[in-house]
Amino acid sequence: MTQFSVVDSPRRTDPSAFGVRRAHESDALAITAVMNEPRVLRETLQVPHASPEHWMGIIKASQSPSHLQLVAVDKDLVVGFAGLYPFNNSPRTQHARSLALAVLPSHWGQGVAPLLMRSLLDSADNWLAVSRVQLTVFADNARAIALYRRNGFExxxxxxxxxLRDGALVDALHMARIRDVH
Ligand SMILES: CC(C)(COP(=O)(O)OP(=O)(O)OC[C@H]1O[C@@H](n2cnc3c(N)ncnc32)[C@H](O)[C@@H]1OP(=O)(O)O)[C@@H](O)C(=O)NCCC(=O)NCCS
Known part of the structure; x- marks a missing residue:
């Protein structure tokens, strides 16, 4: 399927060329560019033409230690955005978080998503005592589903x-990764 093409960028074999850090308010414009990119947009629940102010609001609202929002950077360019966040405020679900992930298409297939995933899961497993990480993915998003399965999601x-996607209602999969907390 053409949307999985990664021909627009030379394949890099060294994921250590990328950095991962917490998202700052100053990243709002760059995150908007990642999330508004058509091949990213169609695989998320975002709507077209989201504003930097929209993403600024999300970053501002996510500064508590239980919200983790990361960017992957290639030098100064933000090439990926990922989050691990509570899906409600009940004390009864504090062992669980939702996960979301997106990479700029020019950098697909270069290990950016695995790098972000490792950072999020390290926080979940070793620092936040999160034993359930859940996500929702469109049922035909084979690339993302393969990534999630490789990282223990079922x-x-x-x-x-x-x-609704491209004018049609489409199915999604609920996936989760369960880990014992010692
Ligand atoms: C899904 C996504 C995050 C993956 O990012 P990435 O940085 O390219 O991840 P990877 O580097 O691991 O590459 C994905 C792997 O999928 C493989 N792949 C490509 N097309 C595939 C397909 N149709 N089916 C299965 N695997 C596929 C690639 O070969 C690569 O494997 P490799 O590392 O062995 O080469 C990225 O494509 C993206 O942002 N997509 C749009 C947004 C999205 O789907 N987010 C998730 C919503 S739940």
């Missing part, structure tokens, strides 16, 4: 006609 169920 399909828990299918949500039929979950969201």
């Amino acid at each position: 399909v828990e169920g299918t949500a039929r006609r979950f969201a």
Whole structure:
């Protein structure tokens, strides 16, 4: 499928060329560029033409230690954005977080997503005592599903006609990764 093409960038074999750090308010414009990119947008629940102010608001609202929002950087360029965040405020679900991830298409297939995933899962496993990480992915997003399976996520169920994409209601998978906390 053409949307998985990574021909627009030479393949890099050394993921250590990229850095990972917490997202700052000053990254709002760059994060907007990643999330508004059409091949990213279609695989998320974002709507077209989101503003930098929208993303600034999300970053500002996510500064508590239980929210983790990371960017991957190639020198000064933000090439990926990922989050691990509580999905409600109940004390009964503090062992669980939702995960979201996106990479600029020019940098697909270069190990950026695995790098972000490792950082999020290290925090979940070793610092936040999060034993359940969950996510939702469109059922035909083979690239993302393969990445999630490689990182221990399993399909828990299918949500039929979950969201509108390109004018059609499409299915999504609920996936989760369960770990014992010692
Ligand atoms: C999914 C996404 C985060 C992966 O980012 P990435 O940095 O390219 O991840 P990787 O470097 O691990 O590359 C993905 C792997 O999938 C493989 N892949 C490519 N097309 C594939 C396909 N159709 N099916 C399965 N695997 C595929 C690649 O070969 C690569 O494997 P490799 O490392 O062995 O080469 C990125 O494509 C993206 O941002 N997509 C749009 C947003 C999105 O889907 N987010 C997730 C929503 S839940």
